Amino acid sequence: MCVTPGRELFRWLEFEGQRAFRADQIMGWIYRKWTLDPLEMQNLPECLRIRLSDSFSCGTVKMLDSQSAPDGTAKLLLGLHDGQTIESVIIPHGSRTTFCLSSQVGCPVGCRFCASGTGGLVRNLHAGEIVEQLLACCRHYGARPDNLVFMGVGEPLMNLDNLLVALEAICDKARFDFAQRRITISTSGWTAGIRRLAECRRQFNLAVSLHGSDDSVRKKLIPNCRRPLHEILDACDHYRSQTGRMVTFEYTLIDGVNSRPEQATELADIAKRSRAKVNLIPLNAVPSLPFGPPQRDVIKKFMSVLEARGVQVSIRIGKGSSVAAACGQLRSSAGTY
Numbered sequence: 001m002c003v004t005p006g007r008e009l010f011r012w013l014e015f016e017g018q019r020a021f022r023a024d025q026i027m028g029w030i031y032r033k034w035t036l037d038p039l040e041m042q043n044l045p046e047c048l049r050i051r052l053s054d055s056f057s058c059g060t061v062k063m064l065d066s067q068s069a070p071d072g073t074a075k076l077l078l079g080l081h082d083g084q085t086i087e088s089v090i091i092p093h094g095s096r097t098t099f100c101l102s103s104q105v106g107c108p109v110g111c112r113f114c115a116s117g118t119g120g121l122v123r124n125l126h127a128g129e130i131v132e133q134l135l136a137c138c139r140h141y142g143a144r145p146d147n148l149v150f151m152g153v154g155e156p157l158m159n160l161d162n163l164l165v166a167l168e169a170i171c172d173k174a175r176f177d178f179a180q181r182r183i184t185i186s187t188s189g190w191t192a193g194i195r196r197l198a199e200c201r202r203q204f205n206l207a208v209s210l211h212g213s214d215d216s217v218r219k220k221l222i223p224n225c226r227r228p229l230h231e232i233l234d235a236c237d238h239y240r241s242q243t244g245r246m247v248t249f250e251y252t253l254i255d256g257v258n259s260r261p262e263q264a265t266e267l268a269d270i271a272k273r274s275r276a277k278v279n280l281i282p283l284n285a286v287p288s289l290p291f292g293p294p295q296r297d298v299i300k301k302f303m304s305v306l307e308a309r310g311v312q313v314s315i316r317i318g319k320g321s322s323v324a325a326a327c328g329q330l331r332s333s334a335g336t337y
């Protein structure tokens with residue numbers, strides 16, 4: 001896979017008897033012009049273009065479908081070399097744009113309200129596929145994003161080896177050159193991954209999907225790979241102490257499950273103890289799943305309880321719901337190709 005080239009490209013060029021500046025030219029095509037086909041790299045000699053094309057498999061992530069919502073949100077369905085699919089979402093907000101990327105094909109956690117969890121895990125994305133996904137979004141959008149969030153299909157911290165290699169390419173000055181602080185990694189609370197990420201001492205934002213203020217609510221929503229709440233909170237403290245970064249708790253609000261005022265009070269206590277922000281996400285209903293979002297006034301009340309207790313809280317408005325922009329929805333309607 002060619003799209004995470006770093007030292008290996010330099011070595012390959014040296015072996016081929018090519019001059020070192022060719023590496024910069026190739027990096028420029030890939031990471032700044034989002035061009036993955038060596039045959040299109042016009043400032044390279046033809047023989048090198050052909051050698052590159054024969055030696056590396058580039059451009060294996062193909063755009064299969066895209067849907068745009070009136071608010072500008074675009075959802076891309078991307079095909080992989082083995083016929084599997086992933087999805088990415090491009091979310092403009094004001095003058096800024098966020099790309100929401102996938103980390104796995106399917107997801108092993110299987111949250112009851114999430115379209116990504118319904119078919120289980122198919123496989124991890126390779127590092128190159130994660131980077132190619134980002135470049136495919138840039139090509140479609142015609143610009144780089146301001147923020148990157150790993151909130152698409154999959155549990156990123158269960159594919160941490162590949163994710164870290166991809167992030168190295170994404171943040172490397174000589175490659176995609178993207179700021180660590182503009183990247184958010186979202187996890188369902190996989191504590192081994194949170195601790196490993198903490199040890200990397202990078203400046204990534206960590207978002208932890210709690211969805212419940214106690215283990216019994218979490219058990220109803222998160223069937224697999226679920227860790228106890230106290231263990232998750234300890235891991236978050238560790239992340240904050242190692243990186244100096246404030247953690248965000250994501251909380252998908254679901255009618256009749258986790259949206260009562262007393263649950264907001266418990267969540268506020270947890271967030272304050274962890275010095276965490278809270279991001280409320282009213283459920284984007286998945287047609288085949290038996291959950292819905294609470295009424296507006298219930299959501300407002302929940303938010304005001306948190307605010308009254310001094311918690312920094314934001315709410316994610318259902319952007320792009322007309323294009324099935326909740327995690328995994330486009331993929332689940334498309335299957336494999």
Ligand code: SAH
Nearest residue numbers: 114151154155186187188209283284326327
């Ligand atoms: N697996 C990781 C990252 C991907 S999911 C995680 O769970 O954090 C990213 C976020 O989208 C999670 O907070 C998840 O709860 C939320 N989400 C998934 N399906 C949703 C839906 N139908 N409506 C609203 N939020 C959803």
Ligand code: SF4
Nearest residue numbers: 107109111114117188
């Ligand atoms: Fe997986 Fe996250 Fe969806 Fe849960 S919410 S099934 S962890 S992608």
